[in-house]
Amino acid sequence: MIVDALHLFVEGLSLSKIREHLYQHHGGYSPSDGSILNWVREYSELVEKFEKEQMEDPKIGRKIHLDEVVLKVGKKCTTQ
Numbered sequence: 001m002i003v004d005a006l007h008l009f010v011e012g013l014s015l016s017k018i019r020e021h022l023y024q025h026h027g028g029y030s031p032s033d034g035s036i037l038n039w040v041r042e043y044s045e046l047v048e049k050f051e052k053e054q055m056e057d058p059k060i061g062r063k064i065h066l067d068e069v070v071l072k073v074g075k076k077c078t079t080q
Contacts, residue, residue, distance in 0.1 A: 001026045002039045
């Protein structure tokens, strides 16, 4: 629920929209605006710290793996 709230906050939703979403998707629980803001303050710092630590590890965070995507339109296939 907290991760969901953080994601919605970063996406720019208002606190009332976040509260409404949490109520609808997490069993009728509706946290206060203060709780949501506390979650954002507390857990965004933890996420930022985690990301920095991951970037310091030479095995993580420096490469991106992409798979091919094949699209079929009509009888033609294109690879992207």
